[in-house]
Amino acid sequence: MYVNIFLFVSVPGSVGFLLQPFGAILSAPFVDHFGRKYTSFMVNIPHVVAWILMYFASTVTMLFAANALLGFGTGLMEAPLNAYVGEITEPSLRGMLCTSTQMFYSAGVLLMFFLGKIMNWREAALVSLAAPVVSMVFIILVPETPVWLLSRGREKEALKSLCYLRGWTTPDNVRDEFDQLTVYCKKLECCAICCKTDDDEIIDCEHKKANVFKRIYLKFRYVMIAKETLRPFVLMIMYFLFISMTGLTPIRPNMINICDAFGMADGGKNIAVNRIIIFTSF
Template sequence: MQLPTMTMEDRNGQKGIEVGQCNNNEKSSLPNNVEPKKTFRSALPQILATSAKNILLLGYGMTLGFPTIVIPSLQPHHGNVTDLREKDTLSLTEEQISWFSSINLICVPLGCLMSGTLTQPLGRKRAMILVNVPFIVAWVMFHYASNVGMLYASLVLTGLGGGLLEAPVLTYVAEITQPHLRGMLSATSSMCVILGVFIQFLMGTMLSWRTVASINVMFPVTAVVALCFVPESPYWLIGRGRVADAEKSLCWLRGWVKPHEVQPELLQLVSSLKSHSPSNRHNVTSVSFTPSCSSWRNYTKRNFLQPYSLVAAGFFFGHFGGMTTLQTYAVSIFAQLGTPVDKYIATLYLGLVQLGGALICVILVHWTGKRPLTCVSTVGSGVCFIVVATYAYLYSSRNSYEWLPMTFLIGSAFLSHVGIRLLPWILIGEVYPSEIRGVASGASGSIGYIFGFAANKVYFYMLNSMTLPGTFWCYGAVSLVGSVFFHFFLPETEGRTLLEIQEHFEGSRNLLKKGRVSSKDPEKLGTVNPALVPDETHL
């Protein structure tokens, strides 16, 4: 099949790159001939755009940590001394508290399922701006809450908002970043959510929960302001037939350059979207690439089913490998095993190493790739849980070696966040074709939260039937099985273009055999990444 001749024009009316007739082989090789600039100036706007999006995720992380600091003040006879007024005016029964701690998570998958369908017509940027509205309303309602209904309604809003942001946030980063930066910048998403939870814990130790709620309003407001200054995804703009706007977006994202400097990449995006949108092969500039969301055929194809299965497996092994349960029930687990420090201090250490592990993942993913990090993460966390299970079976009743379970549980938290806990969130934004990326991202986030909810719900059943050692042995076994699974099925997507990744899942390219990059290219191997080194000649 041949592409029609097409000419692009820049803002000044000058002719850009002209594309003549080319066959399938030429079309497939076109992206490989476009070598993007890798300077700090070209990386800076991508970092800024990602940071604007991360403010939104920081606020979302606070919604996840907020119930933890509210519950003690709402329990009768267990109020915080700094929060006596709220304790006297509003309290919850144990049944109400159980709902208060879970309504948020129940509503997130619903928002995820709606996220893709709302993101596609609105655009990534506009969707991220609008999703701040329920967060702002929720924080105001929390501050003025006078009854249980207001608390529940606020949690529903934060849950829906958290689900709605999944598709635009994940797809935006994948679509604005260059391949050598994508993995690193995508990994900052989970790190910011973890940071938001941790900041909420710190604020809760010093301020009343109503005061914390009022302070939290400034984060979605700041996110709205920041997002107004970043461009829309060029992928989405081209998909809507707005090639001129996509050119302006690329000029901003690649270092505020001239239009002619982004013509090769713009042509690559147009060609890749055109080649995967059969209904739009005859007119790139005037016809939208946006597919009909009512068409289910796109979701029965190999290029959706395979990546969706891979992402779902990432969530499964991440949640049922024990880390979700440990994070939720850390205080009681540390109390049951015994620790040389207070169980709350041990839980604080757990939160710190989670943040540290996520930061290490962000730093290393470019240099090592995803496959090595995932292997180290799953094997390491699996071994840690097996050691703790063996200790609980042999020594827990003797009060011996109390440092051992705390050390290895904290080690499992660190190792899991180095790889497997962040892996599916990184993959979501880059493994799906553009025509289904929004809806598929929302569906992927939804299955992740469902697995997380299920992992927590079955914990007590496992504990009652297998005891704590048996439960932790099971977690260790799941992690080790996960390492084997990813060895055989996880392609190395780091440093690859979105088109190359898509071709892998379509079957025309094998990233499992080829690995990350050629060993003859030390720069691509990550030994040199000029995008991370400030270029004084450009600054």
């Protein structure tokens, strides 16, 4: 009996996680094409549609679709959030602000379990709708990142954006940082293979004229397996492996149903909230 219960509750809870990698794959091209600001605005749209769909859901299919949109939208959010925070902040604050996203993610999970305890799921979906809507409003008020604007040749807008991000200051006060960003963006336009092999900053090189398979091979050889790439890659793999082995991610969507299925005296919702509080505190 318990096997059947686990199979039943695991399917809807896993739909969002199955769609999340597909959103993450599309996230990077969206960020490069539309910019960090507008992509951060657009990735909230799947969440808005999902919460509205969940509130008005009358069939199981609508619930599955809403959960799939939530997972897809979460995957889309990964690149623009980190890119925006990383490009607008000063080095002394960058690490703290980038890691704070995980803290607020855990706080959001705790809030969702708490809402599920004090109200029904339709009301919880309606309250949750406020998060992406408020996020979209605040995103409208912030500028695009100077790095992306410089990569598109919009230097005046990039300087104006940097002045805004550094406290509505004047261009003279951010001139040194702006010049450094300009040099950095010019280096990004260089051929990655040339920079790895010859330290050559020529944009037009023979590698861009080579066939696609040769370019892929050379980039993999000189960029992907370079120590500058492998070190952070290994650290991220170790981090995600540790998070997955804790068991929180796969058990979280089904925690309440599993606790109720075993007939725990304290109730599934109370146990779930207490477990999330303990995990968040660490």
